[in-house]
Amino acid sequence: MPLRRHREIAWQQIGDEAVVLSLAESRVLGLNPTGALLWSLLEERDEDGLVAAVVERFATDEPHARDDVRSFLSMLRERGLVQEA
C-alpha cells in the first residue's frame, strides 16, 4: 500500500534531487536522485511499483533495488517523514 508524506513537511524537487524539510524537527534533508525518485512516487506506488521504477530508471537489478527501496522507506518512517495511507 502506498505511503503518504507527513503533513508537517515541506519539500521540493531540485533537478533530479530533492530537499525535504521536517518542520516538526527543523531539519533539512537532501535526497539523491534515487531518493528523489522514490519520494516523488511514494504516494502513488506500493513497494513493488517503487522497485520497478528504480530498476527502470537506474538500470539496476531487482534485488538491489528492493533493498534500496526498503532501506529508504525505513529511513523515512524512522524520521517521521511519512505515514501509512
Added chain:
Amino acid sequence: MALSWTPSARLKQAALERAQPLSASLELTYRCNWRCVFCYNPRHNDLRGLATARWLSLLDELRALGTLYVALTGGEPLTHPDFLTIARGVRERALALRILTNGALVTESLAAEIARLRPMAVELSLHGARAATHDRATATPGSFEAMLRGVDRLLKQGIAVVLKTPLTRLNEDEMDDMRRIADERGVPLRLDPVLTPRDDGDAGPLAYRASPAAVFRMFQALGEKGQIPHEGRVMGGTNCGLGRTTLAIDPEGNVFPCLQWRRAPLGNVREASLVEVWTESAERVAAAAVARAANDRMLEAGAALAAFPFCPALAQQHTGDPLRPDETHIEQAELAARARLASA
C-alpha cells in the same frame, strides 16, 4: 547504488545554477495598522491588491517553478481578510511558511490557527525596549504592549518566533535591554542597521539611521558570539540569489527578482502567468548578471567590503548603480571588520 542524504548546500548551488526561485516573498497587502517613521512603504491605506483566488493560483505556479520557502509579508499581512486562507494554501502545497508581521493582531485563536500550519518561523519587529521608544518608532500608541502580547501568544503555541530590530537612532541605546527581552523569551533577536528610502523615493527614513558608534557596538556584541555578518566570496562566485533563487510579488502583482530590487518589475501576474514572467524576463536575466558581477566587484574593493554582505538592490536605491555601495554601506563594512579584529 547507495541511498544517501545529500548536503543541502549543494542543492542550494544547484538551484542557483538552474535559476530556480527557492524563496518567494508575497506582499499580500500594502495596508498596515502601524505608521513606522522609517518605513519604506508609503501606502499604508492602499486597499488595492490581487484577488485571493489569484494568490492561491500563484502558489500553484510557485510550486511548479520549484519554490520551497514562502514568506507572507506586507504591509501588515494579518490585515488581509483572507490571510489564513492564503497561509493554509502555502502549507497545502507542501511549501515552507514564514510570516513577517508586527504581531499586534495576533489573538489567542489566530495564534492557535497559525500553530496548526507549522510555520518555520513568525518574524516580528521589536523597535525598542521601552514602550515610549517603540511606540514613537511605530507612531502607534500601545504598539509595544500589543506586539509583546502577540509574541507571547505565539510562543504559548510552541511557534518559532524571531525578533528583528531595525537599529535606529531612536533605539540604539536600548540594545542590551532589547536583547534581554528576547533572551527572557528564549527567542533570537536580529539587529539590522540598514534603513532604506521609501518606495516613492523619499529619503526621510535615512534620517533615523543609527550612529556609527552604535553600529560598532552592535558588531562588537555579535563578535562575542562569533556572529558578525561574513561573506565567504570566491572570484567568479555569486553575491546572492538575486534573479535566480529569490522572487517577490507585490500586492498589485508586480514580480521582482528579490524583495528589495525595485529597479523594474519582471512583469505582472495580472497580464501573464508567473511561470512566463519568471522564465522570459530579460530584467531577471539582467538582475542575475548583477548578482554575479557584484561578487567580483566586492572582492576587488578591499578586505572589509569583500567580507561583508552586499545588497545590489539597496545600492541601486542609494547610488543608482547596483554595483556601487553607498557611503553608509562602506562605513558599516569597515566597522564590522574592526569589530572582527577586536574579537579575534
